[in-house]
Amino acid sequence: MSEIRLTNIIKRYEDGFVAVKNAQLEIHDGEFMVLVGPSGCGKSTTLRMIAGLEEVSEGDIFVGDQRVNDLEPGDRDIAMVFQNYALYPHMTVRANMGFGLRMRGVDKNEIDHRVNMAAKILSLENLLNRKPKEMSGGQRQRVAVGRAIVRQPSAFLFDEPLSNLDAKLRVQMRTELAKLHHQLKTTTVYVTHDQVEAMTLGNRITVMNEGVIQQVDTPLNLYRHPRNRFVAGFIGSPAMNFIRGNVMESVFSGSGIRLALDKVSHQGPATLGVRPEDLTIAKGDTTSIFSVPIEVVERMGHETVLYFQLSGDPLVARIEEDLAIKAGENVPFTIKSQRWHLFEATDDELRIEHLAHPDPNKN
Amino acid sequence: MKEPKGITLLRHAVLILFSLFAIYPALNVLSISLRPGDRLRSTDLSIIPEDWSVDSYISLFTEQPFLTWLGNSLLVSLLVTIFGVTLASIGGYAFSRFRFVGRGAGMATLLTTQMFPATMLMLPLYVMIARLHLVDTFLGLMLFYTATAMPFCLWQMKGFYDTIPVSLEEAARIDGCSRWQSFVRVTLPLAVPGLVITALFSFMTAWSEYLVAAQVLQTSENFTLPLGLKSFQETMSTQWGLYAAGAILVSLPVVILFMVLSRYLVSGMTLGAVKE
Numbered sequence: 158m159s160e161i162r163l164t165n166i167i168k169r170y171e172d173g174f175v176a177v178k179n180a181q182l183e184i185h186d187g188e189f190m191v192l193v194g195p196s197g198c199g200k201s202t203t204l205r206m207i208a209g210l211e212e213v214s215e216g217d218i219f220v221g222d223q224r225v226n227d228l229e230p231g232d233r234d235i236a237m238v239f240q241n242y243a244l245y246p247h248m249t250v251r252a253n254m255g256f257g258l259r260m261r262g263v264d265k266n267e268i269d270h271r272v273n274m275a276a277k278i279l280s281l282e283n284l285l286n287r288k289p290k291e292m293s294g295g296q297r298q299r300v301a302v303g304r305a306i307v308r309q310p311s312a313f314l315f316d317e318p319l320s321n322l323d324a325k326l327r328v329q330m331r332t333e334l335a336k337l338h339h340q341l342k343t344t345t346v347y348v349t350h351d352q353v354e355a356m357t358l359g360n361r362i363t364v365m366n367e368g369v370i371q372q373v374d375t376p377l378n379l380y381r382h383p384r385n386r387f388v389a390g391f392i393g394s395p396a397m398n399f400i401r402g403n404v405m406e407s408v409f410s411g412s413g414i415r416l417a418l419d420k421v422s423h424q425g426p427a428t429l430g431v432r433p434e435d436l437t438i439a440k441g442d443t444t445s446i447f448s449v450p451i452e453v454v455e456r457m458g459h460e461t462v463l464y465f466q467l468s469g470d471p472l473v474a475r476i477e478e479d480l481a482i483k484a485g486e487n488v489p490f491t492i493k494s495q496r497w498h499l500f501e502a503t504d505d506e507l508r509i510e511h512l513a514h515p516d517p518n519k520n
Numbered sequence: 521m522k523e524p525k526g527i528t529l530l531r532h533a534v535l536i537l538f539s540l541f542a543i544y545p546a547l548n549v550l551s552i553s554l555r556p557g558d559r560l561r562s563t564d565l566s567i568i569p570e571d572w573s574v575d576s577y578i579s580l581f582t583e584q585p586f587l588t589w590l591g592n593s594l595l596v597s598l599l600v601t602i603f604g605v606t607l608a609s610i611g612g613y614a615f616s617r618f619r620f621v622g623r624g625a626g627m628a629t630l631l632t633t634q635m636f637p638a639t640m641l642m643l644p645l646y647v648m649i650a651r652l653h654l655v656d657t658f659l660g661l662m663l664f665y666t667a668t669a670m671p672f673c674l675w676q677m678k679g680f681y682d683t684i685p686v687s688l689e690e691a692a693r694i695d696g697c698s699r700w701q702s703f704v705r706v707t708l709p710l711a712v713p714g715l716v717i718t719a720l721f722s723f724m725t726a727w728s729e730y731l732v733a734a735q736v737l738q739t740s741e742n743f744t745l746p747l748g749l750k751s752f753q754e755t756m757s758t759q760w761g762l763y764a765a766g767a768i769l770v771s772l773p774v775v776i777l778f779m780v781l782s783r784y785l786v787s788g789m790t791l792g793a794v795k796e
Contacts, residue, residue: 208690208694209693209694210690210693210694229693229698230690230693230694231693231694231695231696231697231698232696235694236694237690237691237694239687239690239691240687241685241687243685243687243688243690243691244691245688245691245692245706246688246710247709247710256692256695257694257695257696260695260696260697260701261696304691304695308695
């Protein structure tokens with residue numbers, strides 16, 4: 158086991174396209190790090206550079222104390238699970254899982270022993286003599302994971318391993334991967350575009366966009382203290398609502414609403430961010446901030462999701478009860494006390510600090 | 521949905537008609553080879569004549585240098601096959617996996633060479649082979665065959681490698697293979713159907729070729745089977761019985777090859793490797 162360190166990593170393709178821009182990342186020993194972001198954000202490229210399948214244009218990658226930039230993928234002591242499983246179709250499950258050990262000249266008894274162990278962990282014992290084509294998607298995915306764990310590498314790399322499974326199997330494999338990591342405690346880098354996977358699996362999450370690392374933090378810190386508007390919008394489902402407007406003397410106004418913000422020194426244009434669960438229906442003596450007709454109502458039983466528009470901005474509210482609201486009905490909303498974020502109206506769209514909502518990572 | 525009977529009948533009638541077109545010449549040759557003497561234009565319609573004999577076949581092996589020609593043909597064809605498959609399996613891989621200067625132009629040029637009729641290449645090739653002092657040698661013939669079969673073989677193998685997911689090789693490299701090992705241990709075994717087709721094509725190119733062989737080979741001991749067969753056709757008379765018997769024997773190995781290899785020709789070898 159060991160830590161993985163990326164220092165000033167740049168990936169530039171021959172056509173000049175820069176896929177990863179100056180990435181700095183430290184993945185601790187035994188940590189489960191998730192790289193998440195929309196497609197094309199550079200997360201897979203970053204993973205493939207760690208694996209050695211993609212050359213690094215600039216910067217260094219360390220696994221443990223060793224700089225691995227110039228090492229062959231097979232010499233980096235890492236194992237990878239591919240999105241499409243990439244099982245060797247002409248080999249049995251046993252041969253697939255033992256292949257990496259055979260290539261390293263490990264003793265045959267030792268290979269058998271390790272393959273059997275891994276098969277037991279992954280409940281593959283009865284499938285060892287099958288070929289990949291005789292198995293279901295979930296079983297193949299398990300074999301791919303098995304092939305990684307028999308190697309007992311310094312680190313596991315996962316490239317969207319669950320995205321080819323159906324929804325039910327995905328949830329099941331997700332918990333199995335979490336259990337597996339708990340059991341083996343091997344440093345893991347896991348790429349996904351699914352923020353639910355990221356939130357549930359990661360010890361920490363790296364959010365990337367357009368080749369740039371936006372924020373590296375624990376799942377809950379990302380959720381509660383997003384560094385900028387991109388992270389705020391990417392983490393959380395349904396996504397955070399954004400309302401453009403202006404702040405004047407601690408009062409936000411825009412899209413026809415006015416909200417008194419305490420303790421904000423910012424003046425001028427800004428974007429207000431409110432998570433769907435922080436929008437509530439104004440009842441009794443609470444004053445509503447705005448009142449709008451509902452366009453779509455989704456009743457899930459344990460919660461109700463309301464879709465509506467505020468001066469043209471599409472907004473979502475999630476109410477934690479089963480409400481008998483009908484589409485077209487006018488509903489007064491308010492924002493839970495201090496449960497809002499404010500973002501600069503600049504290109505970076507950084508979150509503006511406010512005293513009621515301090516960043517726990519600072520001081 | 522069930523198809524109307526009339527359509528089924530029509531479909532079968534058409535298929536049977538075309539099958540007859542395909543089979544009749546071969547049956548006719550078989551029939552001639554079994555007739556005693558050189559009765560080419562017999563009006564007898566039976567495939568196996570009443571007075572059938574295998575004299576022509578026996579004569580091929582006893583009185584004619586058929587075995588020598590067979591040996592020559594086998595030698596040339598097998599070596600061309602080995603050359604062709606070896607070069608195409610490596611070259612096709614490069615065309616499929618690597619991006620290099622001249623890749624597109626190279627592929628296009630290879631395709632263009634296929635558009636010239638072989639007869640047009642005859643003279644320049646003969647001159648080249650003469651300058652290399654390879655006239656009347658197998659090496660000269662093999663060079664020509666390998667060169668003419670190569671473009672098709674390369675395209676064939678390139679196309680086949682394209683269907684094998686790159687991630688399999690990447691997995692192999694992470695499992696500790698070098699690029700070459702990942703090719704030999706993972707990609708090549710999966711490319712067997714492609715290799716078989718390429719091998720068959722190379723073999724056939726050399727096995728049944730007449731025109732080039734007629735230019736390059738000059739002495740009777742060096743003849744390949746098509747040349748040998750042609751030599752039965754003399755200025756004044758043709759030994760049709762021998763000719764037909766030889767033709768049947770020449771086509772047998774190819775038929776057998778196809779039958780043996782047909783199971784490899786079934787695609788779907790890579791099924792289950794990756795999820796599409």
